[in-house]
Amino acid sequence: MNNSPYSLKPASVRSVMLRVLLALLPGIAVYVWFFGAAILVQIALASITALIAEAAMLKLRGKPVAMFLGDGSALVTAWLIALTFPPIAPWWVTVVGVLAAIVIAKHLYGGLGQNPFNPAMVAFALMIVAYPQLMSQWPAVGFTDFAPQLNAIFGPRQLDAITMATPLDALRTALHTADARATVAGVLGSNATFGNIGGKGWEWIAAAYCLGGAYLLQQRIITWHLPAAFLGALLLVSGGFSLVDAERFAAPSFHIFTGGAMLAAFFIVTDPVSGATTPKGKLIFAAGAALLTWIIRSFGAYPDGIAFAVLLMNIAAPLIDIHTQPPVFGHKRQDGDST
Amino acid sequence: MSEPVDVDTRDSGALRISVRTAGIMLAFTLVFTALMAGTYKATAPMVAASALAEKLRLIGEVLPAGSYDNNLMADAISLPPTKALGLDDESRLWRARRNGAPAALVLEAAAADGYSGRIGLIVAVGADGRLIALRVTSHKETPGLGDYIDPKKDRNKSKPWITQFANLGFDSVPREKWRVKKDGGHFDQMTGATISARAVTNASGRVLAWTMENRERLFALPADGRYEESKP
Amino acid sequence: MIAKLFRFKGGVKPASHKDESANVPIRVAPLPSKLVIPLRQSARAMARCLVQPGQIVLKGEMIAAAEGPMCTVVHAPTSGTVRSIEPQPVPHPSGLPAPSIVIEPDGEDRWIDRKAFDFRSATSQETRNYLRDCGVVGLGGAGFPSHVKLGPGEKGIETLILNGAECEPWITCDDRLMRERADAILAGASIMRHITGARRVLVGIEDNKPQAIESMRAAVQKLGEPDIDVVAIPTRYPAGGEKQLIRVLTGIEIPYGKLGTHFGVQCFNVGSAAAIHRAIAHGEPLISRVLTLSGNMAHPGNFEVLIGTPVGELLPLAEPRADTNRYLVGGPMMGVVLQSLETPVIKGTNCILAGSPSLFPTPPPEMPCIRCGECAKVCPAELQPFEMYWYSRARIFGKAQEYSLFDCIECGCCSYVCPSRIPLVDYFRFAKGEIWAREKEKAAADLARERYEFRLAREEREKAEKAAKLAAKTAAGREKAAVAIAVAEKPATTPEEDAKKAMIAAALERAKAQKEQAHPENVSDLTPEQQAEIAAIENRRAEIREMAKPHVRQDD
Amino acid sequence: MTTYLFIILGAVLVNNVVFVRILGLCPFMGVSKKLETALGMGAATTFVLTMACGASYIIDRWLLMPNQLEYLRTLSFIVTIAAIVQLTELVIQKTSPLLHQVLGIYLPLITTNCAVLGIPLLNVALRHNFLESLLFGFGSALGFTLALILFAGIRERLEAADVPIHFRGTAIAMITAGVMSLAFMGFAGLDKFK
Amino acid sequence: MSIYKDIAWNGLWKQNSILAQLLGLCPLLAVSSTMVNAVSLGLATILVMMLANFAISALRALIPYEIRIPVFVLIIAALVTVVDLAFNAFLHDLYLVLGIFIPLIVTNCIVLARVEAFAAKNGLRASTFDGLMMGIGFVWVIALLGAVREFIGQGTVFSGIEMIFPTLSGIQVLPESYPGFLVAILPPGAFFVLGLLIAGRNWLEARANQRLRDKRLHEQPPPAATAAA
Amino acid sequence: MLEALLVMALGAVLLGAALGYAAVRFRVEGDPLVEKIDAILPQTQCGQCGFPGCKPYAQAIAKGEAEINQCPPGGEEGIHKLADLLGREFKPLSAEHGIEKPKSVAIIDEQACIGCTLCIQACPVDAIVGAAKQMHTVVAAQCTGCELCLAPCPVDCIRMEPIQETVDSWKWKYPVIPLRQAA
Ligand SMILES: Cc1cc2nc3c(=O)[nH]c(=O)nc-3n(C[C@H](O)[C@H](O)[C@H](O)COP(=O)(O)O)c2cc1C
């Protein structure tokens, strides 16, 4: 028998996670529209792998499998992995990534709720470091033919026809390697497939993620602090630099609407487990992630810095939390005289 | 009051102990420094020899040993920092001769535009204006992706990527075709890591062009001479 | 004066369930077949029993006396015979029995002489002593002695707050009390105001009790004293928590470790005020209270119940339904499970709730914390419950304490909202208990160390004394030698150290003196022969000790 | 001015001693169980490393190079460092027994913190001037301290996590360090701009 | 004899410098990307540890407490430089690979730790033997680490062996089409694999402990409290 | 070679002198560590650790001569605290030295006691009162439960009783039965 309180509000981890999955659906729909149905294959692949890995680890660790498997957290991780990996990544890349996330980043730390690092981002960072090439081949926008994509995932890869550097990758490659004359406008403007904001297609996907994020906010699953600080900081830093030198630094709209920025703002930096938890801490955490993302995007070797930025902030999260503890009831102002 | 006395004894004790420890320290230092210095002296010739051997090995990779008959090490000149070669520092250039006639030039060069920075090269150019061979001496390209430019890392062991430059000159591959295929040129590249290949290819083209231009002067300089850029 | 309202952070809004019991007037419960009165009525201290089995007592007769400042007197709730004095189940989460007086009522309900107390001509100290002798403790739940709370504290009491919030779901006893006995409550408040000299009185009532507010306002009008305000406060659990109510009404936040009096406020339950009025105006000690019977019952309602009535005898009044599987003492947020129907009503018992599997289901098994922060959002103490939980669960109590574990008021809001269904409050209670236990252990260890070192010192000294005795065979010489040796043993030290040593020595002396005093108690009525024998044995003992010593030393 | 800033930033983040240069791992693993000790160790290392960089520069430029004694570098550097460490230890022991007790066996082991020798040697290899050497040493030590306290923050929290039994303690700490170094790989390529 | 058994057991397993004491991690992690590199550095370390233990055990009576660390370090550094020069002179290829890590053997914590903890207190033979065993303890771990990383990372074993034995060459174990797992050869991989090795050790230790406890429980009933004499 | 010797000699003399001086100047006496360790030990003074009392054991730990897992009354908790203080790894209580038992106090069977005073002499904390030939009693609040008085009693009239839980000493229990750990 339990102790007080005896009546509890109806809520559960499962319902939280299911609503997060629900919130991802608009983004996925738009994704399919622009990049083809391969992403659905990847999501299925990731989900199955995640559930199997989760079940196996739970069993190994002697936890009640059914109870934990139903919580849906493995599915959130799996979906986010699928959405951040290229949709035409070979099947084994997805599988290895998911395994790394679930086994190493989650269960070695004690499973749900105990992992200091964002499992999906561990998977991403691990795989892009291991297979930079496979992890940066994206299908060309609008190339939605299913058969060659499926072939890319499961068969021998014949890619040149269907792949294209992502806007971020193209920009990075042009600006930071051979061509000293390259400019942002030159790269993004010259290529007809890049839209005006974040790259054609990308901006619509980002908008759809934003919609899902609004749902999460409305459901009070996430608070405004994280997305606002993330997008705000990204806006500020990219805006500032592109004002100074628009030829070498892309505009803020580009940064926000391209790559994984919007997904990160609402679904990744918001991971409650591995992030900071105090209100002030959340602001610092997300702003830091945005700043690092911009730095890595603009100067680093990897095309998109979100995974690294999030991991770096995960590392700092415990310290951020410690130093941003809000004052306790009664210990605020008047408390000069004792303890 | 015992305080001041206490300090006094301490200080004099400290002095004594300082001298003693210094003495012991000195003794140990002398013995072990002597040991080390001795080893150094004893191994110095061998160390120098292996450094030389290393250089020769590198040169040997780009210039077959039988293709010349002079003492390369003796027939070297120094180069100032040269933009065309991508060099920011002084470097050496070795001249191979056969029966006294110019046979080849061996020089160091660099490509600054690798994926992760500078790629160091050593290049041998024949007196006939053909590139005899080139090797990567140092690079930071992504392991497993861009590092195929180094034949040791190239998975294609039978015909490493870098060997495709052997014995080509602007006569067989025109200057404007001295590029990777992706840029509309003649040379292969590995898909997914074009940048590394492009950097090496372009650098080799620049080196070749530069040597073609200066080859007579380079061969003509006295041994141990210094080449100066002839600026109009 | 219209009071400006403040906000406290956090809090939850569980379904209130007040209507079930709020609409029936208070009824008087019949006399039970026996009364069980625990000797611990005021939360902090146990009273000293004054009666013996078989003794006949009158209603309102003192049956246990107050021991120490925190204790209150215990009275017989009705006339009858003392049956036994023995451990009985009490309303405590442990379910462990505690010493209690069992009285069998004679059915006559004969009062002792009752006299009103003239508080206007008494000093406030006298009035407070009188309240102690009337056994008045807080009826709000914690059972803290009211006479202590009415003391001036550090700064005196400027604002007196009456707590009529009744924020817990289901409970309506204060609501009914305010509707039916508003005059008594206010009379009590006026007495308290007199004792404390408070400038103003604020009555805080949650705005889901409009009739109570109405009735109290009317009574204020009738009383006609200035500066008494009845304030409707927003309904949100735990608005009735002392700190929260004070915050809402005055804006003052009282931190952990501080009392209301530090800030010139003090808070009393409305029932306590009524009880004070009864004691002063009618000379009736606190022997009954109003409590709510509700939950899974056919006829919920409020009853005036004698302290000591076994719960089992009350239940039929409200007719629990058949699927009732347990009873709670207190509300659903903070109550404890009733372990036995024999458990008596005590002064802090404000509600008995019948629970059924559908009303208060057993929660699903706990999942790991996902750090969602819900608990932090609702915590009225503005804590980070999940951090406290994280470390309490792993028994790293120091860290839990760093996150202000002891500021937690155990309101249960955090457990209420947690999506992982973690019984957070249980972890906090566990951690607090362990920390207290550890402190106790530490104190015990320190005591043991002190005693051990004292013993070593004594053995040392005895040896020295013996040596001295051998040298100079007179008693006077012995004393001196001991001192000399003690002095010689100490090398030159700074004055500071000397002072410290002197202090320690003095402490040891005192301890020794106490011990020596204690000794004679055991041996006081001995014949001279026996004493001689003891002396001989003492000598022998000393010798044995000498002999035993080398063995001990060789051991290590 | 900016070059100096870049030296420090580069040493702290881009080429973090622990995660990228893989130096100083023993104290990194050993003294990171608690935040307090981590801070103390970081401070001590910062002091020693900065001093070591300065001293080794002087030794190298004034004693070794003029006399063509480069082969004595390791020897003379490490002996100097050992002496600095021991002096520091004695001073700490006297002035702050608590810190001394906390840092325990690790203070003398600062001598064998690879970074303390590795960074001065790198200074020589990178041909830093005196100021650059000092800053590089200071920056590297800051990077070490940063790594240490971040790691300690995580480990304090991990202490309470439900880590599988055989992974408790150092094993999971290693894996955590692995993820941390993975995260720091995100800075790859940034050193181009130094 | 049993003291030597103890020393060996300590060096190889119980007090293993890496798995148990977590010392000497930098060279361990930095040079273990292939097995050949790992073993070569390990052998150099053994050499230095034996020499250092020997020298310091021999000289221990002469070293005053106050300057013991500088003197130890001096001796170790001199020995390392000697080894370094020798590598440079005689094994130049390897010298190029092991790069800065040979001078860094000086600061390899195990060397100093063993010198302080053992050689400074024990006789010549025991100390030298301790150096050997601690060194072997280091080598087998670093070799294992190198083998695992190399295998996962590029599907080979013994690659680079031609640097030492020009007639041999590495073995490609996994098919050429194995895409490799780059992370294993990079620093993060080093941490991961070492973490797994330590977990493995914990597992073995726990199993051994459990067995011991079971045996104890069978052998003697609850140990009686030690009573006073 | 000569320069080498000279340079190093110069350094050696300087450093040696500085160190020698510092070693004397900054010498510290006493060991605060022992006090800290002793403060963690439970002060039962039972000797199960193999030392004649808690303090000697503390000294032995500080010197590195004893393991931290030899004190049964301190239990796992004590070992955790010692491990924390000393930065050593936690290890389970060494079975050689005993097992953790519930806290107990000694009770003297007052009928059987012959008043020999042997128990008084054995008790390290003077928790037994009484006089020769008188019945002896244990002051429960002072008894540490060390069991040292059991053996000397010639008539075996002392027994240990676990301390009963009362409403005052009751603690909230650990909330849930933890899920089984992975092996
Ligand atoms: C992490 C990372 C590392 C890379 N490393 C290299 C490299 O070392 N060399 C290279 O040529 N390209 C490298 N690339 C790929 C380039 O970004 C670019 O996509 C590629 O060179 C373009 O070649 P392609 O036109 O053949 O696809 C890397 C990409 C990533 C994401």
Ligand SMILES: Cc1cc2nc3c(=O)[nH]c(=O)nc-3n(C[C@H](O)[C@H](O)[C@H](O)COP(=O)(O)O)c2cc1C
């Ligand atoms: C969470 C919580 C809720 C409480 N709710 C009430 C309440 O609704 N009414 C009440 O009178 N006391 C309530 N109390 C008790 C008060 O804090 C306080 O103890 C009481 O008002 C003091 O009055 P008393 O001494 O007269 O009992 C609550 C306490 C807590 C911790």
Ligand SMILES: Cc1cc2nc3c(=O)[nH]c(=O)nc-3n(C[C@H](O)[C@H](O)[C@H](O)COP(=O)(O)O)c2cc1C
């Ligand atoms: C100082 C300290 C004391 C501890 N004491 C205990 C203990 O007495 N019993 C226990 O089970 N765990 C104790 N732990 C926690 C364990 O190390 C471990 O985290 C815990 O047993 C895990 O519990 P679980 O099996 O329920 O997951 C202690 C931890 C610390 C830091």
Ligand SMILES: Cc1cc2nc3c(=O)[nH]c(=O)nc-3n(C[C@H](O)[C@H](O)[C@H](O)CO)c2cc1C
């Ligand atoms: C708002 C929200 C965001 C989440 N974001 C992530 C994420 O970015 N990566 C991930 O692996 N899991 C994410 N999860 C799922 C879950 O928290 C995660 O699996 C835990 O980290 C596993 O312990 C998220 C869950 C919620 C509720």
Ligand code: SF4
């Ligand atoms: S509400 Fe529950 S799950 Fe959420 S942070 Fe608090 S304890 Fe954790």
Ligand code: SF4
């Ligand atoms: S029980 Fe404690 S921690 Fe939980 S909400 Fe209430 S005060 Fe906050």
Ligand code: SF4
């Ligand atoms: S076992 Fe523990 S309690 Fe007993 S003497 Fe030793 S340290 Fe003290």
Ligand code: SF4
């Ligand atoms: S009475 Fe017995 S058990 Fe208690 S402290 Fe004394 S000797 Fe120990």
Ligand code: FES
């Ligand atoms: S710090 Fe120990 S080997 Fe580097």
